[in-house]
Each structure stands twice: as structure tokens, then as C-alpha cells.
Amino acid sequence: MYLQHFGLSQLPFNLTPDTEFFCDLPTHREALNVLLIALQSGEGFIKITGPVGAGKTLLCRKLLNELPSPFVTAYIANPHLSPAALFKAIADELGIKYNRSSGQSRILTHLNDYLIHAATQAQRIVLIIDEAQAMPLETLEALRLLTNLETEKQKLLQIVLFGQAELDQVLQKKSIRQLRQRITFSYTLKSLNHAQVKDYLLHRLQIAGNSHTDLLPPLSVAGLYFFSRGIPRLLNILTNKAMLAAYGKGLSKIGWQQVQLAAQDTDATRMRWRLLGFRPALLGILLLIGGIVFYLSLTLSL
Incomplete structure (x- = not known):
């Protein structure tokens, strides 16, 4: 009755990040363009921040839908993980088979082998992490190990971090300054x-x-x-x-x-x-x- 009363075919203001409702407003379009250009140019580390409720997760889903072949994506929605658990989550997303009892260094080796093989197939692997401000410091530092995976010509893995403004505060910590230096593109979503x-x-x-x-x-x-x-x-x-x-x-x-x-x-x-x-x-x-x-x-x- 509610839908019929207002002439609706579906609920217009659900909180779920439905890309059908993506509104091509300047701040979101600019952020999406930054992401697409940076990824196409092979940049290794990209960061998108914004206030709570600004539409980061919807933008993240939109990016996942719009990345064309030969991009292959791994999406981590809840990154509050230990370094070993993060590496396993990435391997699971990419369909990499490994022994569940394997340690961090062994999983990293599996990831490296997969990425090298993907590069020979002209595939470009993108790791997208939502709610990145929730990542423990040691896990953020572990991301730097992943950015070390590269050939003489290109990065084997590109990483996109989506996070609240607190992510910028975390990245200012001295212990992860090397990671901060590797972020080559960043964009801050603004309110409407x-x-x-x-x-x-x-x-x-x-x-x-x-x-x-x-x-x-x-x-x-x-x-x-x-x-x-x-x-x-x-x-x-x-x-x-x-x-x-x-x-x-x-x-x-x-x-x-x-x-x-x-x-x-x-x-x-x-x-x-x-x-x-x-x-x-x-x-x-x-x-x-x-x-x-x-x-x-x-x-x-x-």
C-alpha cells in the first residue's frame, strides 16, 4: 500500500548499497574517475575517505561493477583481521587453494605465485578493502608487503582503501609511514x-x-x-x-x-x-x- 500510495515500484531510500540507485553527482563521479584513472595507469596504492554515511560502500560496489577486463578484483568488507587472516581472506577471494594450516609466509608465497601467473596472462589484480580504518596497525603494515610484489615493469597487485576520516589519522602514525608514502592517489568524498x-x-x-x-x-x-x-x-x-x-x-x-x-x-x-x-x-x-x-x-x- 505504501508503494502504491506514492506511485513506487520499489523502496527508494533503503540503506543497502544498491548500485542501481547510484547518483552521478560531482563528488561521487570525481571519486570514481580518480579510481578508474589511477587503476588504469597502474598505480599501486589508492585511498578514498569520507564521513560516515557519505556513500563510500556504494562507490566501492560501483567500482567493482565498472572495472572492465582484464581487471580481477578481491573485495574485503571486514578488514579487522590479523595479517595472516587478511592474506587468507585475499587468497579465498582470488580462488587460491592452500592448506588451511599454512602460516603467513606460506600464504604470501601462494599469493606471489598467483600474481606472477596472472601477470603472464595480462590480468590486473585489484584488492579493494572497505572500512579500512578498522584494520589493526600490524595488518596495515602487512599490506606494504603485498605492494612489494612487483616485476621490473609493473605492480603485481593494486590496492584501494575505502575508509572513514579516522583512516587518515591512523596513517599519520610513525610506525606505518612507509605505507603512507606509497599512497599515490587519494580523494575525500564531500557532503552534498x-x-x-x-x-x-x-x-x-x-x-x-x-x-x-x-x-x-x-x-x-x-x-x-x-x-x-x-x-x-x-x-x-x-x-x-x-x-x-x-x-x-x-x-x-x-x-x-x-x-x-x-x-x-x-x-x-x-x-x-x-x-x-x-x-x-x-x-x-x-x-x-x-x-x-x-x-x-x-x-x-x-
Whole structure:
């Protein structure tokens, strides 16, 4: 009934990283281009960071889908592993057969043999690690051993790290400075601005089957931008809750009151509401004024 009420064929604001909903916004497109160019040029170590909920995992899945042949990928989603466990996880991803009781050095030998054989077949192996900020220091250092696997002409393994801002702090530690020096390309995902938030929301609604661009009036978009701070995950949570609130009232549009209820019901945005110290009506007026000013600035710049 919820889907039918809003003319949807599927849920538009799920938190799962579904690449069908990938929105080609500047910050995500730039990050994807950096990744593709760096990998095509044979760079050994690449790093993508961003705030929690910025869309790193979705970008990671998009990269996995877009890398063409002869690239072969190994994807590690949970890297909170010991060095030996990481090497085994990589071997499992690449389909390398080994004795489960083998130690770290033996697994590294298996990996080296596999990578050399792949290079003779003109294959390019890419290791993609999500949530890299969770890796223990000794495991991060072990990654440097993998980057030592190379021929005179090329790296046998390219590595892409996706992580939160804490990853940059970890990489500043003196004990892994040699690893930090090997990162040749890096990019930081940014939060969405007001115009990008609107494009993001409409894009997801359109993919989900809704063709009515008036479902989210300007004031509601401004409110969602304000409370989410332009972070895609928070946008998904707030918009989903606001739509449920509108559906419960039988409304065909998402009003300011529904956005307010969604913000008050979400831990990550509740404090932002309280710290303002404004009455809801006054805040609504301020958001409306801000939306008008933003619209006028865009119009005058054209």
C-alpha cells in the first residue's frame, strides 16, 4: 500500500548499497574517475575517505561493477583481521587453494605465485578493502608487503582503501609511514550541497518509479538538507521516515511537519534540532528564506 500510495515500484531510500540507485553527482563521479584513472595507469596504492554515511560502500560496489577486463578484483568488507587472516581472506577471494594450516609466509608465497601467473596472462589484480580504518596497525603494515610484489615493469597487485576520516589519522602514525608514502592517489568524498540534495532525492525517487517531482516541496528539501548536513545515509533515513509519516496521514506530499517528525525521531539529527533553540515555525520560515535566496542566486548566475 505504501508503494502504491506514492506511485513506487520499489523502496527508494533503503540503506543497502544498491548500485542501481547510484547518483552521478560531482563528488561521487570525481571519486570514481580518480579510481578508474589511477587503476588504469597502474598505480599501486589508492585511498578514498569520507564521513560516515557519505556513500563510500556504494562507490566501492560501483567500482567493482565498472572495472572492465582484464581487471580481477578481491573485495574485503571486514578488514579487522590479523595479517595472516587478511592474506587468507585475499587468497579465498582470488580462488587460491592452500592448506588451511599454512602460516603467513606460506600464504604470501601462494599469493606471489598467483600474481606472477596472472601477470603472464595480462590480468590486473585489484584488492579493494572497505572500512579500512578498522584494520589493526600490524595488518596495515602487512599490506606494504603485498605492494612489494612487483616485476621490473609493473605492480603485481593494486590496492584501494575505502575508509572513514579516522583512516587518515591512523596513517599519520610513525610506525606505518612507509605505507603512507606509497599512497599515490587519494580523494575525500564531500557532503552534498543543497542543489545536490534535491537532485539526489529526485533521482532515487525516479529510479524507484515515482515521476511526480512535486512529492518533495522546496521547504521539505531544505529541511532534509539542513538536518542531514548533506550526508546521503542520513538523507535516506530522514526521507524514508518522512514518507512513512506522510503515508500515515494520507498525504500525497512530504511536508515540513513530516520532516520535523523524522528529524526528532532520528538520533543523529535530534540534537541538531534541540541545539537550535528555535520554535519549529520560526525555523521553517528561516529555511524557506534560505531556499528562496539559494534559488535566486542560481537564477541570477544563469
